[in-house]
Amino acid sequence: MPKSQMTRRLLLFGLLWSIVFAAPAMSQQSHDPADIILKNGAIYTVDAARSWAQALAVKNGKIIFVGTTIGADDFQGPKTTIVDLQGKMVLPGLHDSHVHLVDGGVDLGTCTLLDCKTRDAVFKRVKDFAEKNKDAKWIRGSGWSLPVFKDGHPKKKELDDLVPARPAWFESQDYHSGWANSKALELAGITRETKDPEGGRIERDGKGEPTGTLRESAMKLVSQVVPEREDKEYFSGLERGQKLANSFGITSIQDAWTNDKLLNAYYSFDKEHKLTVKVTTAIEVKADGADEQIEQLLKKRKETVGKNLRVTSAKLFADGVIEACTAALLAPYRGRDGDSGKLLFTPEQMNDAVEKLAGNGVQVHIHAIGDRAVRTSLDAFENAAKKNCGVHLRHHIAHLEMVTEQDIPRFRQLQVCPNVQPFWAQQDAYVKDLTEPVLGKDRSKHLYPIGSLAASGAVLVAGSDWPVSSLNPFDAIEVSIRRREPGNTKVPAWLPDEAADLATMLAAYTINGAYVQHQNKLTGSLEVGKAADFIVIDRNLFEIPPEDIHNTTVLWTVLDGKEVHRNNSFNPY
Numbered sequence: 001m002p003k004s005q006m007t008r009r010l011l012l013f014g015l016l017w018s019i020v021f022a023a024p025a026m027s028q029q030s031h032d033p034a035d036i037i038l039k040n041g042a043i044y045t046v047d048a049a050r051s052w053a054q055a056l057a058v059k060n061g062k063i064i065f066v067g068t069t070i071g072a073d074d075f076q077g078p079k080t081t082i083v084d085l086q087g088k089m090v091l092p093g094l095h096d097s098h099v100h101l102v103d104g105g106v107d108l109g110t111c112t113l114l115d116c117k118t119r120d121a122v123f124k125r126v127k128d129f130a131e132k133n134k135d136a137k138w139i140r141g142s143g144w145s146l147p148v149f150k151d152g153h154p155k156k157k158e159l160d161d162l163v164p165a166r167p168a169w170f171e172s173q174d175y176h177s178g179w180a181n182s183k184a185l186e187l188a189g190i191t192r193e194t195k196d197p198e199g200g201r202i203e204r205d206g207k208g209e210p211t212g213t214l215r216e217s218a219m220k221l222v223s224q225v226v227p228e229r230e231d232k233e234y235f236s237g238l239e240r241g242q243k244l245a246n247s248f249g250i251t252s253i254q255d256a257w258t259n260d261k262l263l264n265a266y267y268s269f270d271k272e273h274k275l276t277v278k279v280t281t282a283i284e285v286k287a288d289g290a291d292e293q294i295e296q297l298l299k300k301r302k303e304t305v306g307k308n309l310r311v312t313s314a315k316l317f318a319d320g321v322i323e324a325c326t327a328a329l330l331a332p333y334r335g336r337d338g339d340s341g342k343l344l345f346t347p348e349q350m351n352d353a354v355e356k357l358a359g360n361g362v363q364v365h366i367h368a369i370g371d372r373a374v375r376t377s378l379d380a381f382e383n384a385a386k387k388n389c390g391v392h393l394r395h396h397i398a399h400l401e402m403v404t405e406q407d408i409p410r411f412r413q414l415q416v417c418p419n420v421q422p423f424w425a426q427q428d429a430y431v432k433d434l435t436e437p438v439l440g441k442d443r444s445k446h447l448y449p450i451g452s453l454a455a456s457g458a459v460l461v462a463g464s465d466w467p468v469s470s471l472n473p474f475d476a477i478e479v480s481i482r483r484r485e486p487g488n489t490k491v492p493a494w495l496p497d498e499a500a501d502l503a504t505m506l507a508a509y510t511i512n513g514a515y516v517q518h519q520n521k522l523t524g525s526l527e528v529g530k531a532a533d534f535i536v537i538d539r540n541l542f543e544i545p546p547e548d549i550h551n552t553t554v555l556w557t558v559l560d561g562k563e564v565h566r567n568n569s570f571n572p573y
Contacts, residue, residue: 033077041085093251095513098463105241111141156212270306327370358390
């Protein structure tokens with residue numbers, strides 16, 4: 001071999017040798033040190049491949065590495081915080097895609113009846129609250145369960161006995177019914193001559209006398225004379241609500257129904273850097289005066305923008321709820337003389353509103369419970385799509401208690417996200433005592449068709465509708481998998497064919513939740529370049545019995561790389 005060729009080979013070999021053995025040093029020098037490194041974990045990234053990792057590195061609120069524990073060492077510097085997870089599970093921060101965070105927090109500061117399982121418990125709670133708040137001009141609260149009262153129908157006389165001298169007003173657990181005493185009805189001017197408002201019903205006795213229960217829009221007759229809350233009540237409510245949400249691992253929400261007062265609370269917190277969840281909001285648009293309301297929404301969308309706050313959506317109510325027989329069905333309720341419930345938008349009004357909103361780039365978020373309401377909503381999205389209006393906006397329909405088999409595929413075809421509340425998919429008293437009796441066996445066979453919606457290929461998202469039901473996503477995830485009350489192993493699964501699996505539900509609460517909020521390029525999965533929104537939990541959900549999922553404890557919640565919740569049992573530092 002010529003000497004020159006030998007020399008070139010030796011030089012090339014030396015160069016390769018130096019590259020190979022210098023690689024670790026070059027790797028360390030090529031990365032800025034991380035602020036935080038999580039290592040030795042079971043990290044479920046929820047990326048497109050549903051990858052698992054051992055380690056995660058964070059800098060300036062962003063994820064800069066996902067991979068092995070050894071690989072993370074390259075990002076360690078003298079000031080890097082090292083968190084040894086010792087095998088604990090890490091998930092992306094959870095997304096609640098349908099919640100009323102401020103309202104729920106406000107309710108926690110009033111007379112809440114959510115945990116009252118009997119009439120006597122309700123009566124005692126109300127009486128005790130009234131006695132402790134003798135200076136209050138109104139006694140108000142929420143959370144009474146419809147099944148506690150016969151036909152979901154409490155009476156004014158019962159409330160008169162508890163609060164005789166002052167007006168009293170309590171909204172139901174689902175916020176579609178209200179309970180007033182005689183003093184409240186008097187102040188609202190409600191008598192036997194008062195007509196039912198459009199989209200509402202005043203319950204009456206055999207003589208036509210109002211009984212004290214108001215449904216849907218009739219509730220406003222009383223609520224409009226109840227004194228307005230002060231701003232500080234909403235601020236306190238948001239403080240309570242987001243603290244509770246963070247404790248359950250929630251880092252992003254869509255507040256499904258806001259007004260100026262609620263938006264002011266969110267906006268004030270965001271300006272002061274006190275908002276510990278990423279918030280998208282919806283503002284209601286009603287059938288009457290929709291054009292003016294849409295103009296106001298567009299104006300509010302421009303005005304109310306912050307670091308963690310965006311007004312993105314319009315909330316439309318297509319119908320009410322089955323328990324009060326106000327949901328819009330394709331066939332009549334049993335025992336109600338041909339009554340099939342009312343649409344709150346005519347099909348023409350729904351088409352017009354959706355087309356105008358989508359044409360202005362506004363995402364539409366529709367409440368639809370009954371199968372007729374769901375079909376009317378899908379028809380409106382199809383109409384808008386035909387006119388090339390906002391197909392890309394990721395519209396969604398929430399609740400979906402009844403969906404016909406032929407309408408299931410339309411969610412994927414129209415690119416509409418089914419927004420389910422999985423905690424409701426159990427045979428509780430609402431279903432057993434109020435829903436199934438008015439639907440009959442045949443129509444009750446596919447209630448809350450979460451499994452079918454997921455199998456259709458649509459982008460399934462999930463939310464709590466708190467304070468209507470539990471804010472804890474792990475309660476809801478367990479119910480969706482088992483179709484039973486959390487932890488209950490003594491009853492059979494209710495409609496088990498509509499169960500979903502764990503991976504599906506975790507996606508619904510993470511990457512899919514980010515998708516429906518148009519945030520999936522920024523958060524929702526644990527990938528390099530995305531926000532460091534993650535949680536550490538005390539158990540690997542894939543390795544435990546499904547009936548134990550609701551016992552999951554969130555040990556650490558991190559938003560944009562900053563701690564927003566830490567359980568006392570966990571010390572990452």
